[in-house]
Amino acid sequence: MLQLYKYVRPAVFKIDPEAAHGMTIKALKTGALRPCSVVSSPILEQEIFCLKFPNPVGMSAGFDKNAEVIAPALKLGFGSTEVGTVTPKPQGGNPRPRIFRDPKSGSVINRMGFPNGGLRVFKPNIEKFINSTNKPNGVVGINIGMNKDQSDPAADYCALISELAPLADYLTVNISSPNTAGLRDLQQKDALADLIGKMMEAREEACPDSPPALLIKLAPDLDEKQQQEIAETLLSAKVDGVILSNTTLDRPEFLPEKFRGEKGGLSGVPVREKSTNIIRNFYNLTGGKLPIIGVGGISNASHAYEKIRAGASLVQLYTGMIYEGPAIANNINKGLIELLERDGFASITDAIGADNK
Numbered sequence: 001m002l003q004l005y006k007y008v009r010p011a012v013f014k015i016d017p018e019a020a021h022g023m024t025i026k027a028l029k030t031g032a033l034r035p036c037s038v039v040s041s042p043i044l045e046q047e048i049f050c051l052k053f054p055n056p057v058g059m060s061a062g063f064d065k066n067a068e069v070i071a072p073a074l075k076l077g078f079g080s081t082e083v084g085t086v087t088p089k090p091q092g093g094n095p096r097p098r099i100f101r102d103p104k105s106g107s108v109i110n111r112m113g114f115p116n117g118g119l120r121v122f123k124p125n126i127e128k129f130i131n132s133t134n135k136p137n138g139v140v141g142i143n144i145g146m147n148k149d150q151s152d153p154a155a156d157y158c159a160l161i162s163e164l165a166p167l168a169d170y171l172t173v174n175i176s177s178p179n180t181a182g183l184r185d186l187q188q189k190d191a192l193a194d195l196i197g198k199m200m201e202a203r204e205e206a207c208p209d210s211p212p213a214l215l216i217k218l219a220p221d222l223d224e225k226q227q228q229e230i231a232e233t234l235l236s237a238k239v240d241g242v243i244l245s246n247t248t249l250d251r252p253e254f255l256p257e258k259f260r261g262e263k264g265g266l267s268g269v270p271v272r273e274k275s276t277n278i279i280r281n282f283y284n285l286t287g288g289k290l291p292i293i294g295v296g297g298i299s300n301a302s303h304a305y306e307k308i309r310a311g312a313s314l315v316q317l318y319t320g321m322i323y324e325g326p327a328i329a330n331n332i333n334k335g336l337i338e339l340l341e342r343d344g345f346a347s348i349t350d351a352i353g354a355d356n357k
Helices: 002-012 017-030 070-074 117-130 154-169 182-186 189-207 223-239 271-285 301-310 319-324 330-342
Strands: 046-047 051-053 055-057 080-086 101-102 108-112 141-143 168-175 213-218 242-246 267-270 292-295 315-316
Touching: 017 070, 017 101, 017 154, 051 141, 055 330, 070 080, 070 117, 080 117, 080 315, 101 267, 108 271, 117 154, 154 168, 154 189, 154 301, 168 189, 182 189, 182 315, 189 213, 189 223, 213 315, 223 271, 242 271, 267 271, 267 315, 267 319, 271 301, 292 301, 301 330, 315 319, 319 330
Parallel strands: 055 080, 055 315, 080 141, 141 168, 168 213, 213 242, 242 292, 292 315
Antiparallel strands: 046 051, 101 108, 108 267
16 A cells, blocks of 8 residues: 555645645544554664664654654654654644645745644643553654743743653754744754753753653754854753754755745755755764764655764654655665665664764
8 A cells, every 4th residue: 555655646746735744644543544564674773862763764753743643653664753843832833824845856845833732732642652552663752842922932841841751752852943933043052051951950850760862953054153063062961962954944946936935944855965964064073972863855765874874873754755655664774774784784873974984
């Protein structure tokens, strides 16, 4: 069934993007989109953040905003899934339409604005998954954000950490979406250091014995000075990892004029090189000491391998699945095994940052 996607995709693309996404979530919840046989190989396994990742390919935040389909997503072959972005209070996000596809370039522009049901919906869904039997193998991260009307960002992030840290394999702090006014300002050195300090305290209070890893998700639009300052700040604050990167505000000239004119963050193939470059820079700036999850423009095994060799320990995707279909995780994992064996690596760990050595 999964192999049929290339035939049904033209029909799917005639549907409004947000409606199509809703149909996908429903299909996963009801079992209409069936699991596939998951690729398993010791060469792909890693232990990062004291967590065992069965393979390096993860579902990115934004797909499962309310933590509704954790198990079905993992059963598609992903080694991890990052649910959210969740905010403390429910919010509807920005006005529709707010998702735009350009199939020719394999890209998407979105200006969602963190639409989600808030903690009151999200937390019970996470608890239901944790308490379920026969859970699939895989890691579950929680991506947290601030409500758009919050004047004190730290209050929202700390409130979410207090509620969700005991339930998370790891936490990702989203300060890089371009669709919430002022959010990217939190990437500035002093603001970031202050925010991380407060979040670390909240995490220790919520989980004094075994706090989950805390990761920061950054934009790809940072200049070299900003990257250096942020890298120093993250190392000094002893965060556990970084996700590189979120969507970009860039609009390459080859994109269609009407599509290019839409406001929001651009994802997919056009952001691939930019995200790989920032991964490479951060790997070098941090001396490989800070685990990186690479995101941006991944649609096949070569793209994922490129990010791993640049310095990413793990990768995530979402837009790639829109264009390649639900078999994408398995296809990438199969391809990664071939690429690793071709280059003589006994483990994926040996390939991390290989192009920088």
